[in-house]
Amino acid sequence: MTTITIVQGDITRQSVDAIVNAANSSLLGGGGVDGAIHRRGGPAILADCRRLRASHYGKGLATGRAVATTAGELDARWVIHTVGPVYQASGSDPSLLASCYRASLEVADELGARTVAFPAVSTGVYGWPMADAARIAVEAVRAARTAVEEVRFVLFDDKAYQVFAELIH
Template sequence: MDQQPAITLVHGDITQQHADAIVNAANSSLLGGGGVDGAIHRRGGPEILQECRALRASHYGKGLPTGQAVATTAGRLDAQYVIHTVGPVWSRTEDRSEQLASCYRQSLRVAAELGARTVAFPAISTGVYGWPMDDGARIAVRTVREAAAAPVAEVRFVLFGEDAYSEFERALAKQG
């Protein structure tokens, strides 16, 4: 049986992390945006955008579907790869939890295929996409526990705000 990766929480800026792979809460265009996506593109530099444009020109002409993941270079970030995943927009009337869980699962699948040992995640969909932080944290922690496998040895949730850190800390404590 595979050893479960260590799950750690960091209060900080994901673009400043040293990891094999940094996960980007991307929009479907893959061409940058606001929040985490914009910060990763700005700090990572034009190499990331160049590879994203190539992906759009080849496999993802209509954009990356929600819940899927794809990797590019990390450019100037202190990582080898950026794994782009598109989180769902939260809805009061439709349960999109499986799409959010898929973001974490698919990102970990891509990370494992790349041989990444350390993976840094943001709190996907909890910013402008409106997902409630407590539920987003619960889904993230549960999914990572269920999906992570070798060679991934550490999953790091890099949380920008105090509220996000507190909710992830609670989710981690509840799920052992």
């Protein structure tokens, strides 16, 4: 059974098997969590992402999918990149957001990862409302059939932490 924990802090400082990156489809870095992971992890992550783009993901990674790279200088073995959906008041598909968590856990299982740290995918510049995103994330992780022993939601600020805490406890 998977244990779900929450912490407030910097996801790039987590000591886990895999850190999930809320990536953009290009896989080539960006702002927010994506930029922080690339900056702290160093050039090895970007080099792996470029190799993925040159081979299987020439058009980028599709929304709701996940793929792994090295973690570079992070205190993890892998970074699992997933592309969350952009929130739109009409037409946002919660199944795509849930798929980010399921697909990331499937990749974690393929890698043999037992501890995985997730950010709140799509809640930054992609604009998904925190309460709804948290509910979707927690439900997706609870429903997942995975060998991952601990899923750690790493929330950057107190507001996000409180929203997740209400769902977890």
